Amino acid sequence: MSLFFQQPWLIPLLALAGLPLIVHLLSRTRPPVYRFSNLEFLQRVVRRTARFRKPKDWLLLALRTLAIAALAAAFLGPLLFSKSGILPGEKRTVILLVDRSASMAARDGAATRFEAAVLAAGEALDNLRPDAANLVWIDASPAAIFPEPAPNRTFLSESLEQASTRPEPGALARAWELALRQCAVGTGRKELVVISDFQSSAWKNFDTTVPADVNVRAISVAHGDSANVAVSSLVASPAEPVAGQETTVICRVRNFSGEARRTTLSLDAGGSNQSRPVDLPAWGTTEAAFTVRCPTAGLLTLTAALEDDAFPGDDRCHAVLRVRDSLRMAVAAAPTSPESKSARLLADALPWLDAIDCPDSSNPPPCDLLLVPGWNGENSEKLRALAANGTTLILFPRPGISAKAVADLTGSAAEAADGILTLDARPEGWQAVPVEGKPMFALFASGEFGNPLAGVTRQRVRLPASVTGKGELLGRFADGTPALVAFSTASAPIVVSNLSLDPATSDWTSRPTFLPGFAELILHTRPKATADLFTIEPGSFPAWSPADPSQAATLTLADPAGKSLPLEQMAGPVWHSSQPVVPGIYSWLISGQPVHHSVVNFPESESDLRVLPELPTFGKGDQPRESLARAAALDHGLPLWPWLIALVLLVLLIEPLIASPSTLKSQ
């Protein structure tokens, strides 16, 4: 703070402050004589009241001195400036950095945080009266209104009034960088006004250091933490079911408040609705599972929704399921081999399974399942990469291959596997049974449908226990030797089978339970998750390329309400929307028929409405945390004369009370 006098030549007036003291001293030295009848009583009274009276005299003197000094100072025209106040003739550039990310839609009382931010931004423009200003939005794609700071404050005000929140996360770092660039090209005093809710998840670890020549004012528009409940994710398992198959949809619901909540969660799966109540612990997460039957092949839209709360943007979550009409099963064996014939018989019996030839197991055609009968131990790494990319492998190792190859394939510790796999043969064979509790054989758990692994296996390989011990045992022979072992990867599992598809070594394939048992095995070893081809970020521009470029003539994009959005063609056959998207399901239509969907979900990071307990600091340019109006007033010089006159009046009011309280009391 600094003080400036408009009339400095009147400073000698301040000497008048000594007047009461002079009068006080003079009146003490030459008071008028008053002859009184008796001083004995008076002295007694004086002695009794002296300790009260003397301080009162000094208080009176101080008050009178203060009144005279304040009156004299009022004539000097004092102005109070803040340390950042602009000097006369100095230009000022103000950059408004306003948050309009999704969390700004939260309602604190009567207004949303964004409405409060717009008011604060308008107030900043009005009070700071910059020579040049610009507005930078904090959203997914930060942008400035002007290319560089400009004097047109009216346009900025109109832009503020027309703006609304975006259901997208704020790219804070990019917005901050853009705002600092705008400050850098500004002239004169540079000020950055940051208006945000200072959401903790976004600002907590953000480096807010600014250059020394930039002054930063932070204005928080949030009034504490707001309670919120959100659907945070929607996951289907299997992610790509086959027509007629059931899939489990798991909805994860999060409670962003310190109180336990109970709400109702509903799931819309292609027009079929289910709902159930969910109990949410404080600051906790709950998962609710819905079973959805996928009757036909195609795209199935899923929407999970909660009852609307004060922050409804994140009460819905969307997903799209691709329901497959068939699975492709590649058989890495000669078409005339017995294993290949068994596989083709299987595919012929199952309408949702197609068998294709695969002459080279290391380079199979696109498929969902790869059968490798008589695996020779080669291409372990390639096969494992295939599984990691979503192709389920069922391998039948042949005798004589190294245990290390199996260990490499299954991801077991290679050093623990030594030697080669030897053949174990017995004329009477071995019977295999599934391991209890495995979901893939749950259908047979009651025994009503028989044993899915029934059959006599007369030849098998001795799998090293150090390898099979690392996998999940699905079936075993009567003597405990593993018959089916599954090894998980990043995506689809690798199943090592000691049950041969060759009728010469095992009659498993000829048993009636083989077909349903193998079908269950295929369906339950599908990858749990696949690459999400539908979800895009809020605020982005959905794009899609039709398989047949000639179909582009009838290509349209419908928003969640069914309204067509304008499309633009990018380089090549890719089309995209010219408008950023908000949460919902967008449908790509060819001749009015949906062929693809783009799913936009509310950003999970924006659901946590907790704010920073204290505003961040901005280094050397940090400005005091005071109201913008007051700060602006101080910047332009706050006239103090009304306050001084008020002080004089106050002293004049108090002085009689102290000087003669008895007089007032008698009145």
Place this chain on the structure above:
Amino acid sequence: MAFPENDGRLSKLEYASFFAACLSWLVTSKNDRVSLTLFDKGIRKHLPPGSTRRHLHDLMTTLEATKPGSPTDLPDALHRAHPLLKRRGTLVILSDLFTDPARLFTALNPYLHRGFRVHLFHILDPAELDLENRGLSRFVDMENDSRLTVHPQALREAWKQEILAHSRALRALAAGRSVDYALAPTNESYFSLFDRFRNS
């Protein structure tokens, strides 16, 4: 008793003198005898009891000529005047009574034992009852010239409490000894004081 000086109002001494003169006239008009003793720190003038017109004339001349004198000591004056009054009668004391009440009534005891009826008139100027609302002043004692610079406004309330307490103390002691006590502000007519005699 000269207070107030040069103020246009009756001083306490004048007020007391007028009252004493009227009372003397009334007494002599009934052929009773009246005596007068003027005092300050001692007996300044004593006129023995008499009832003639000549005596009344001397008494009034004495009252008219009297001037305020030295500091007052009423108990000592009463002690000294006691032998001068040979017969019992009515003792009327006109004074501002700026003295210790206990000492005063100790000095009155011999008179009360001899059967005197005692009337105590406490004569005060209004400015003594309620300190005048004036600024900072140097108070000078009219009897001994001692000085004190004070702000009367600051002392006013405490002064009124002090005078009131003093008057109450006198009234309480007087009531205990069947002495008639009356506060006589000089702004009130002294004619009302004669009622004290009619009722006694």
